[in-house]
Amino acid sequence: MKKTTRRDFIKDASMLGLASLAAPMFLGGCEEVMDSIRERPVRRCIQDNDLVNAQLEIYKAAVSAMKALPNSDPRNWTRQAEIHQNFCPHGNWFFFPWHRVYLYYFEQICQQLTGETSFGLPFWSWCIEPRLPAQFWGAGNPLNNSTRVCTPTSVASPSDVGLGLVDGYLNQPNFGVFAGGNANSLRPGGSRQYGQIEGTPHNYIHGTFVRGDMATFMSPLDPIFWSHHCMVDVCWYEWNVLRNHQNTNDTTWTNFNYSGMFVDGSGNPAQMTTAVSVLLPLLNYRYASDFSCQPIADNQAIVDNDEAAFESVKSVVSKGAPIKLNVKERLTLADTAMTFSTEGKTVAAKLSPISRAISSDSERVLMKLNGVQEPDDASAFLRVFINKADASPKTSTSDPHYAGSFYFFRHSRNAAPETVNFQVDITETLQRLKSLGELSGDDDVAVSLVAVSTDQESNAQIELPVKAIEVNVVEVATEMLNMN
Amino acid sequence: MKDYKVIGALALIALFHCLSCRSDGMRQMAYAKAPVTLCGDGPESDSLTINRNKPFIRSYFSPILWEEPYQIMVVSVKSVTNPRLEPMTFTVSIEHPDGTEKVGSFSLYPPDEPGIFRVTFSDRLPQLNQLTNAYVIIKHTGNDNQLLSEEASVLFDSIQWE
Secondary structure: OOOOOHHHHHHHHHHHHHHHHOHHHHOOOHHHHHHHHHOOOEEOEOOOOHHHHHHHHHHHHHHHHHHHOOOOOOOOHHHHHHHHHHHOOOOOOOHHHHHHHHHHHHHHHHHHHHOOOOOOOOEOOOOOOOOOOHHHOOOOOOOOOOOOOOOOOOOOOHHHHOHHHHHHHHOOOOHHHHHOOEOOOOOOOOOOEOOHHHHHHHHHHHHHHHOHHHHOOOHHHOOHHHHHHHHHHHHHHHHHHHOOOOOEOOHHHHOOEEEEEEEOOOOOEEEEEHHHHOOHHHHOOEEOEOOOOOEOOOOHHHHOOOHHHHHHHHHHHHHOEOOEEEEEEEEEEEOOOEEEEOOOEEEEEEOOHHHHHOOOOOEEEEEEEEEEEOOOOOOEEEEEEEOOOOOOOOOOOOOOOEEEEEOOOOOOOOOOOOEEEEEEEOHHHHHHHHHOOOOOOOOEEEEEEEEEEOOOOOOOOOEEEEOEEEEEEEEEEOOOOEOO | OHHHHHHHHHHHHHHHHHHOOOHHHOOOOOOOOEEEOOOOOOOHHHOOEEEOOEOEEEEEEOHHHOOOOOOEEEEEEEEEEOOOOOOOEEEEEEEEOOEEEEEEEEEOOOOOOOEEEEEEOOOOOOOHHHOOOEEEEEEEOOOOOOOOOOOOEEEEEEEEEO
């Protein structure tokens, strides 16, 4: 089978429909496409600095221009809000992609009306700035909205929008819990099943904190709506791409076509599927910061000639995964605290249920590390190997015994280290070792964990304390969160 | 054998406690595995309702009887009366013999729309499944703990576990 290259991927993406999103990108050769991707609009966290303030000035001009358009123009400010009133999905798995597409076309309208083709919507990180940003207040300011109940000094509750809370939500591996219950239409009726980002910080900002227009489905009348939802989009991007959690692969979700509701920058009807929407932050705009306003580099897998990194990103954004994991067997591998270092350490147990699991299409084997102490060294992470007692930091990740890695995320280098839980799917490694004749149903399974530094020049000793390790045999199913 | 007697006794205690609430306000949903029927403290006719006079509901449960350690609480809001679109934010806490711990919160948007909300709590209460007696407390906090008006009320359906 021919291996998909980065160039093929970009070509595939254009076949998927990106040509309709950014037609100028595809008029030239591949290098022009790459240039367009590298120079795509940048969305920045709202802080008081020149780069952000320049974008907010463009935003003000765009809002004024949209308000000045006649109501017959679908790009008119109120007409844009009515799209939300009439179509927005809430309390189901279309919440994230629908709003991403809505923001994308809104951003195009702003670009078109101002002539600023590099304009990127700034996002309001309520985690970092719990006040509605100062740039959105003041008489005569197009970004102001007189219906708000909150004031410039009101502070959002940290227990509803705080950094630790949202960080915890972004570590939730289950798509259904993170993104909402499944549905086969935008507004299917019946009970809404909210994902955690939507049900807590998103809803709180709309209905409890800002209020006024924001408490209704005409909320896009308030210009803060767009920056609020841009933050929601950052959260999905971070969960999916930066933290490697997989979206569902259910075709009801991936193939859903958002047609008949949006217009592009010129006011022409536009449409997009969910499958394309997951690629937007990689190819059509990018985020300069994560959800906590910490700077992040552009995705090197896309813009550099880095095949391995590209494969990793591609699998996350386009492969998807079943969304619900029912634990069938919970096996303790180690229930006492231990420390892993660059020397590596191996724990072993007879895990007979895995022989059944790795032969089944509907079961997966997940290894879970509980209570891992965050390292002081930001470059430290853990690699997992199966039946590789001599694993070391120099052991290649292309070794057939390699199963995965755990990375750490610290909000701030000044924050106190916390304990976190990690999970890695070791099914494919077990299947590979079985096919190589290195594993049978009756063998002990040995798990080796090695602490590694991303700084390859570093010789520093790393120690990562862990409280317990367990292996879960899970049954995957997509119907668990069905609301009907 | 002794273990079975202990578990049996606990089951009877739990059953007695839930039977002490009238069943006409109890509702269950079809999809979850371990339903916990809400069983409020107030008059039976409004035991599942939060309003100005009763800003919280409190429900008994016994995690030690669970067949597996659930990690997600599913709270179902059945209906909302909120003509003034007052803030509808709720905190979820678990009260146990050693104290009360807040485990999460959720909000309604628009503030008159019901729905189903998930609260994860495993990191905060790792020994939850060892508890024999515990209560879920859902409290309306709104914005800065402002009380609801006389017109506003929220009817809860059930709490379940995944």
